[in-house]
């Protein structure tokens with residue numbers, strides 16, 4: 001019986017996986033506030049986001065690393081995901097952006113928690 005309880009507790013952390021707003025709260029809030037609609041290309045907000053997404057330390061993945069660009073050398077998957085966020089945002093591919101967000105959350109929970 002005791003053995004069973006221990007096993008259950010070991011499995012539990014998987015159920016409380018981090019969400020996107022736990023990992024990159026500022027970016028998650030931005031996406032929430034625009035209600036899934038990306039800012040209009042070349043609008044002020046768009047330009048501001050674009051330049052932040054281009055910078056490894058300020059982009060979505062960078063925020064998760066506490067505004068550091070260290071992941072470029074330390075995690076190929078994070079580097080790739082960060083690059084894709086920038087690409088999909090600049091091409092205004094909202095659904096691809098959402099897929100990439102999910103890929104990031106899954107990867108983060110598997111490798112960086």
Ligand SMILES: [Zn+2]
Pocket residue numbers: 075076077078079107111112
């Ligand atoms: Zn990573």
